[in-house]
Amino acid sequence: MTRTVEEHREAVHRLLETSLATAPQRTETVELVQAAGRILAVDVRAPGSLPPFDNSQMDGYAVRAADLAPASGQAVQLHVSDPIPAGIAAPVLAAGHAAPIMTGAMLPAGADAVVPIERAVPDTFFTDGQRPGATVCFPDGAAAGDFVRRSGSDIRAGTVALAAGTRLGALQLGLLAALGIPAVQVRAPFRVLLLSTGDEVVEPGRELAPGQIHDANSTLLAVSLQEAGAEVARARIVTDSPDNFRAQLREDLEAHPVDLVLTSGGISMGAYEVVRLALASDGVQFLPVAMQPGGPQGIGTVHGIPFLGFPGNPVSSLVSFEVFLRPALGALTGRPAPRPQLPALLSEDAHSPAAKHQVRRGRYTPPAGAGTIGRVELVGGPGSHLLHALATSNALVHIPAGTAAVPAGAEVTVWLLDPADS
Numbered sequence: 001m002t003r004t005v006e007e008h009r010e011a012v013h014r015l016l017e018t019s020l021a022t023a024p025q026r027t028e029t030v031e032l033v034q035a036a037g038r039i040l041a042v043d044v045r046a047p048g049s050l051p052p053f054d055n056s057q058m059d060g061y062a063v064r065a066a067d068l069a070p071a072s073g074q075a076v077q078l079h080v081s082d083p084i085p086a087g088i089a090a091p092v093l094a095a096g097h098a099a100p101i102m103t104g105a106m107l108p109a110g111a112d113a114v115v116p117i118e119r120a121v122p123d124t125f126f127t128d129g130q131r132p133g134a135t136v137c138f139p140d141g142a143a144a145g146d147f148v149r150r151s152g153s154d155i156r157a158g159t160v161a162l163a164a165g166t167r168l169g170a171l172q173l174g175l176l177a178a179l180g181i182p183a184v185q186v187r188a189p190f191r192v193l194l195l196s197t198g199d200e201v202v203e204p205g206r207e208l209a210p211g212q213i214h215d216a217n218s219t220l221l222a223v224s225l226q227e228a229g230a231e232v233a234r235a236r237i238v239t240d241s242p243d244n245f246r247a248q249l250r251e252d253l254e255a256h257p258v259d260l261v262l263t264s265g266g267i268s269m270g271a272y273e274v275v276r277l278a279l280a281s282d283g284v285q286f287l288p289v290a291m292q293p294g295g296p297q298g299i300g301t302v303h304g305i306p307f308l309g310f311p312g313n314p315v316s317s318l319v320s321f322e323v324f325l326r327p328a329l330g331a332l333t334g335r336p337a338p339r340p341q342l343p344a345l346l347s348e349d350a351h352s353p354a355a356k357h358q359v360r361r362g363r364y365t366p367p368a369g370a371g372t373i374g375r376v377e378l379v380g381g382p383g384s385h386l387l388h389a390l391a392t393s394n395a396l397v398h399i400p401a402g403t404a405a406v407p408a409g410a411e412v413t414v415w416l417l418d419p420a421d422s
């Protein structure tokens with residue numbers, strides 16, 4: 001039975017959801033800069049308040065506001081006390097005094113307001129030599145709290161600074177640094193065993209014998225997984241011998257605990273479909289999905305581990321990742337963020353097998369002005385071997401099942417592969 005794209009996407013989601021729900025959540029503690037893009041595993045409470053102490057928002061004078069409210073309405077002269085740079089604990093401010101204070105410096109006990117230097121007379125700081133016996137006046141007065149950043153006005157000690165499940169970026173990690181937290185407990189990455197199959201497939205860098213090709217899928221899928229926050233625990237090329245495939249799979253799974261086994265190739269209708277031959281009787285289904293490319297798909301479990309078999313054609317593998325696996329990872333592990341999905345005007349006629357959801361590669365150009373939509377031109381044909389066209393594209397162009405032709409100028413949906421283009 002042919003599945004629709006949506007049915008298979010849902011099946012992939014369910015497969016991973018079930019296994020992640022029963023697995024104990026693994027976490028690891030990493031330093032802040034290494035935690036970028038990771039998902040927080042636990043609530044983090046503020047160990048202290050921010051700001052940690054009342055401090056000055058301006059370069060100016062720390063004062064007692066009450067000193068500046070004389071009954072006569074005349075501006076009052078205050079004695080200038082020792083300056084307070086940032087980074088020290090100053091002595092109590094005596095009544096009738098004003099202490100030069102710098103931005104970020106701790107407010108001395110007794111002071112309750114800061115007057116910016118521009119509002120003082122004189123409006124520049126005294127030198128050390130000038131200060132003894134000097135006075136300063138503040139014609140505008142001051143109210144308690146003026147230009148004071150209160151302790152805890154950003155966050156109070158003990159409250160939740162970041163909730164479990166938060167995706168950590170610069171903004172969140174900067175907060176943790178300010179709170180004095182050097183490392184953070186994050187969810188361990190989703191681990192994948194990646195097997196590229198085929199007797200013809202040879203590692204890049206090795207010379208090709210006639211009929212052989214270099215392995216593109218290991219790199220295409222490993223980098224896609226890595227960009228999606230997953231970890232490739234082991235990647236290798238496996239030959240077309242089902243016995244060998246089964247033996248290597250067992251060996252790899254013993255050495256590398258993983259959350260998913262992902263293969264490419266060996267699943268369609270040929271005489272030597274190694275993945276199909278090795279696993280078909282083993283809790284894995286091989287079925288057609290009404291999508292082009294990416295029609296043949298394998299799904300199930302091997303040795304109790306979720307299994308997905310993607311087709312060998314490189315574009316088919318990549319499209320399978322984008323359409324089925326990446327959205328499930330995003331929804332279930334918190335990473336990655338969904339691809340931006342946008343409407344775009346198709347710049348040329350396109351034809352599609354009406355029974356299938358076709359995914360073409362395109363080059364998306366954003367709209368020139370607000371209120372308009374972007375354009376997308378197709379790159380290469382529908383063939384699933386067109387790696388160069390894939391490499392020059394920045395979007396997947398979706399032509400849904402039931403549509404045999406889309407005329408130039410019609411609106412289609414594109415998924416941006418590079419969010420910088422949105």
Ligand SMILES: Nc1nc2c(c(=O)[nH]1)N[C@H]1C(S)=C(S)[C@@H](COP(=O)(O)OP(=O)(O)OC[C@H]3O[C@@H](n4cnc5c(N)ncnc54)[C@H](O)[C@@H]3O)O[C@H]1N2
Pocket residue numbers: 196197198200201213214215216217218264265266267268269270273293294295296310311312313314316384
């Ligand atoms: N009679 C039929 N033949 C095919 C059908 C079909 O329905 N009936 N489906 C076609 C479609 S669609 C696809 S997609 C492929 C999928 O085949 P497999 O998943 O079994 O993949 P292979 O046969 O192993 O390889 C297909 C193609 O991709 C190349 N390849 C494989 N691995 C890699 C790699 N790691 N790096 C680069 N290129 C790779 C391989 O050499 C083949 O050219 O089946 C169609 N056939």
Ligand code: MOO
Pocket residue numbers: 291292293294295296311313316383384
């Ligand atoms: O479905 Mo295959 O994936 O067309 O190339």
